[in-house]
Amino acid sequence: MKYLPNCLTLANLISGLMSIYCTMNGQLDLAAVFIFLGASFDSVDGRAARRVGNSSEFGKELDSLADMVTFGTAPMVMLLTTEGSKAIKLIAAMIFLACAAIRLARFNSEQSSLNVFIGIPVPAAALLSLLAFFMINRVIVYYILVIGLGFLMISSIRLPNFKNHPDQKES
Helix, strand or coil: CCHHHHHHHHHHHHHHHHHHHHHHCCHHHHHHHHHHHHHHHHHHHHHHHHCCCCHHHHHHHHHHHHHHHHHHHHHHHHCCCCCCHHHHHHHHHHHHHHHHHHHHHHHHHCCCCEEEEEECCHHHHHHHHHHHHHHHHHHHHHHHHHHHHHHHHHCCCEEEEEHHHHCCCCC
16 A cells, blocks of 8 residues: 555556657547546545655655656647647747646645645646647647646646645545
């Protein structure tokens, strides 16, 4: 049981790799499924760590590395498959990816114990970008939305962080 949280985090990481693999093979629907699967692993790994009493700096760092692959890199590899301008889509992907890295580093170094998230979490931005990938027909609108999501990750917007809320009880 002690290793369960890290195994869940590694399942998130492998889901991100599988998403990239599927994207490279033109299986965009399956690539999206793997990002959602990674999100499901990501949503339970921290809870599992707290439940088994195995929360650690190592686990926090491993989680951020997995998140960078699954929610930073994989959705941007999908973005790079779109039909638009190579330069614009590369700029959009670079901005999103850089903002995801900044957001994760800032969270680990300054914010992991707060009762709020400052900036939208990387998994949320990735899932919203994935929704836009399939729903928005104009690539320029999609690129602008992805850039906006990038900046929202590093913004000062405050959102509830229920996992650190003093009244939260694990069931």
